Amino acid sequence: MIEYVTENNPNFAKERALTATETIDLAKNYGLAIYAPHPSFTFTGAVAKLENAVGLPENASNLEKERTRIAQLVQNRGIGMSIHNAAYDDVLKILDWLEVKTKIPISRWAAGDDSPEVVTKLYDSWGKLSNTPLDLLRDSMPEFHGGGNDAHLPEAMINYLEIPIPRPFNELSVEEVYEIIIHNKDAKIVRTNKKGWGWNAIKYNIKTLSIVLKEKKIEDNAAKLIEEEKQIILEAYVMAHETGCHIEDIMKIKGIFPGQHILTLLSKSQLRRIQQTKGIGGMHHLKKELENIQHTLPSRNIKIIRYFKRMRKKTTGKNLDLYLPLNSEKVDIKTIKTNLIFLERNLMWIYHAQESIEKSISTLSETALRFKFVEKKDKKGPVNPELQEIITEILDFTKIIKRGHQEEGGYRRIIENIQNLSRILSDLERMKSFEEIKDVLNQWRQFAKRNYDEEALLGFNRFFKDDTDRLLELLSQKEKQAESEE
Amino acid sequence: MKCDLHFHPNLMTQGYKQKTVIKILDKCIENDLNVIITTEHVFKQPLPAFKVLYGEQQRLIGLSQSGDERFAKYARLRDLHIFPGVEYFTSEGAEFVIFHWDPGSNRKKKL
Numbered sequence: 001m002i003e004y005v006t007e008n009n010p011n012f013a014k015e016r017a018l019t020a021t022e023t024i025d026l027a028k029n030y031g032l033a034i035y036a037p038h039p040s041f042t043f044t045g046a047v048a049k050l051e052n053a054v055g056l057p058e059n060a061s062n063l064e065k066e067r068t069r070i071a072q073l074v075q076n077r078g079i080g081m082s083i084h085n086a087a088y089d090d091v092l093k094i095l096d097w098l099e100v101k102t103k104i105p106i107s108r109w110a111a112g113d114d115s116p117e118v119v120t121k122l123y124d125s126w127g128k129l130s131n132t133p134l135d136l137l138r139d140s141m142p143e144f145h146g147g148g149n150d151a152h153l154p155e156a157m158i159n160y161l162e163i164p165i166p167r168p169f170n171e172l173s174v175e176e177v178y179e180i181i182i183h184n185k186d187a188k189i190v191r192t193n194k195k196g197w198g199w200n201a202i203k204y205n206i207k208t209l210s211i212v213l214k215e216k217k218i219e220d221n222a223a224k225l226i227e228e229e230k231q232i233i234l235e236a237y238v239m240a241h242e243t244g245c246h247i248e249d250i251m252k253i254k255g256i257f258p259g260q261h262i263l264t265l266l267s268k269s270q271l272r273r274i275q276q277t278k279g280i281g282g283m284h285h286l287k288k289e290l291e292n293i294q295h296t297l298p299s300r301n302i303k304i305i306r307y308f309k310r311m312r313k314k315t316t317g318k319n320l321d322l323y324l325p326l327n328s329e330k331v332d333i334k335t336i337k338t339n340l341i342f343l344e345r346n347l348m349w350i351y352h353a354q355e356s357i358e359k360s361i362s363t364l365s366e367t368a369l370r371f372k373f374v375e376k377k378d379k380k381g382p383v384n385p386e387l388q389e390i391i392t393e394i395l396d397f398t399k400i401i402k403r404g405h406q407e408e409g410g411y412r413r414i415i416e417n418i419q420n421l422s423r424i425l426s427d428l429e430r431m432k433s434f435e436e437i438k439d440v441l442n443q444w445r446q447f448a449k450r451n452y453d454e455e456a457l458l459g460f461n462r463f464f465k466d467d468t469d470r471l472l473e474l475l476s477q478k479e480k481q482a483e484s485e486e
Numbered sequence: 487m488k489c490d491l492h493f494h495p496n497l498m499t500q501g502y503k504q505k506t507v508i509k510i511l512d513k514c515i516e517n518d519l520n521v522i523i524t525t526e527h528v529f530k531q532p533l534p535a536f537k538v539l540y541g542e543q544q545r546l547i548g549l550s551q552s553g554d555e556r557f558a559k560y561a562r563l564r565d566l567h568i569f570p571g572v573e574y575f576t577s578e579g580a581e582f583v584i585f586h587w588d589p590g591s592n593r594k595k596k597l
Contacts, residue, residue: 034584034585153496161490170565178569
C-alpha cells in the first residue's frame with residue numbers, strides 16, 4: 001500500500017488528490033487502518049482549508065446537505081481528531097457547526113509550528129479547560145483512538161498514547177499489537193516527562209520550533225539558489241542571441257524565452273545597446289550588460305523565494321494547493337503564480353539547452369501538470385472544459401515525445417517539440433478564444449520553418465504536424481458544435 | 487502499551503544521518519515506547535524513511551546481542567514495533583494517517 005501511495009500510483013500523489021471518501025475507501029480496501037490526525041497548520045490558511053473541506057457556512061449553497069454529509073463521514077467512519085493549540089478554538093467552532101464536537105475524539109497537542117507566544121499563552125489557559133482531552137476521549141465512540149505528537153524531531157516526542165493490553169507486551173505478536181491498536185477505545189494521553197507540565201513543557205514545545213528555524217536556513221539557501229537560477233537565465237538569454245535571432249523574434253517566443261520580462265527591466269540606454277547587438281557580434285558587450293541588470297531580476301521577497309524552493313523541491317499537482325493557499329492574507333499569490341510560471345519557463349529552456357533530455361521531458365511534463373493546476377486554482381467557478389481538454393492533449397503529447405526519444409535521431413526533434421510545447425503552455429495562459437489558438441498553432445509552424453533546416457523540419461513535422469492538425473481539427477469541431485448549438 | 491501513532495522521522499528530504507536515526511530510537515527507549523508509526527508525508531518518501539528506521543532498529547538489536555556493553559541498552563528495542571504509515575492530504579484539505587503493521591500488506595489486492 002505504501003508503495004502504491006508513494007511510487008506506483010501517480011493518481012494518488014501527483015495527478016490529483018483523492019477526496020476524503022476515496023482515501024478512506026482505498027485504505028479500507030487494502031485492509032489498512034486510517035484515522036484523521038490534527039489538521040496541519042504549517043501552512044498559512046490551513047484553517048480556511050478546513051472550512052473549505054466542510055463548506056463555508058455563509059457561502060455554501062447546499063449548506064445542510066453538505067454539513068450532514070461531512071458530519072456523517074466523520075462520525076460513521078470513527079474519525080478522531082487532535083488539534084494544534086494554535087487553531088483549537090477555530091477547529092472547535094467548525095466541529096460544533098458539524099454537530100460532532102462531542103461525538104468524536106478530540107485531543108489537544110502543543111507541537112509543530114506553534115509560536116512561543118502562543119504556546120506560552122495557551123499553556124496558561126490549558127489548565128482552565130472544563131473538558132480535558134481525556135474526557136473527550138472517554139466520551140467518544142470512534143472506531144479506534146489514534147493520535148501522536150506529529151513530532152518532526154526526536155526531542156518533540158513528549159506525548160504518547162497509553163493503550164491497555166490483555167497480557168504482557170512481549171507475549172504479543174506484531175499482528176496482535178496492530179489489532180489492539182485499531183480496536184482500542186481506551187487510549188489515554190500521557191506525557192513522557194512528569195516535569196513537562198511546567199517550564200519543560202514550554203521548552204520542549206518551543207524546541208519543536210527548530211523546524212521553523214530550519215526553514216529559515218533553507219530560505220538563505222534558496223536565495224543563493226535563486227541567484228544561480230538568475231545567472232542561468234541570463235546565460236539562456238545570451239544563447240538565444242547566439243542563434244542570430246532578431247530581438248523582436250526573440251520577444252515573440254516568450255514561451256521558451258522570457259525576453260519580454262527581461263527587456264521590461266532594462267533601462268533605456270541598456271535596451272538601446274542590446275538592440276544594437278542583433279544579428280552577429282556584440283555578444284561580449286551584451287553579456288556584460290546583462291550582468292549589470294542581474295540585480296533587477298525577479299522579486300527578492302524572501303517568502304516568495306521560500307515558496308519557490310518548496311515548490312521546486314516537492315510540489316506536485318496535489319500539494320501545489322498547500323503552497324499556494326488562495327485564502328492566504330500575507331502572501332501575494334498572483335506574484336507567486338506569475339513567478340512560478342516565469343521560473344519554470346526558464347528552467348525548460350535551460351534544461352533542453354544544457355541538460356539531459358530526460359530532465360527536459362520530466363520538467364516539461366511536471367510544468368504542464370503544474371500549469372494545469374495553477375490554471376484550475378485561478379479559475380473562479382468551473383474550469384473551461386475545452387481548455388482542460390487541450391491541456392490534456394498536451395500532456396498526452398509529452399508521451400509521444402518520450403516515445404520519439406527512443407528512436408534514431410530523435411534528440412533534435414524532441415528538442416524542437418519541447419520548444420513548441422513550452423510555447424503552447426505559454427500561449428494557453430493568455431488564450432481567450434479558439435481563433436487565438438489557431439493563430440498560435442500557425443505561428444509555431446512558421447517559426448519552425450524560419451529557424452530550422454529542412455531535415456529537422458521533416459522530423460519535426462512527422463511527429464508534431466499530425467498532432468497540431470489533430471488539435472486544429474478538434475478546435476474546428478468544437479467551433480462547429482458551438483455554432484450549431486447557437 | 488505506549489504508542490506514538492503520528493511521528494515524522496524526517497529522514498529522507500535532505501539525506502539522513504545515522505545519528506538522527508539512533509537518536510529517534512534512543513528517544514523511544516527513553517520514553518519506554520512500544521509502538522511507533524512512521525507517518526511521513528506522501529511527498530517525503532515515507533517508505534524509505536520507514537525502511538531506514540526499521541533497518542537501524544534491527545542492526546542495533548543485533549549489536550545488543552553481541553555482548554558489547556555499549557549496545558546492551560538496545561536490547562529494549564525488541565519490544566518496539568515500528569509500523570509503516572503515510573500522512574495524506576485529501577483534495578478537501580482533510581488530513582489522514584494510513585498505516586499497517588506490514589509494509590507489503592495486500593499489495594496485490596485490487597481495488
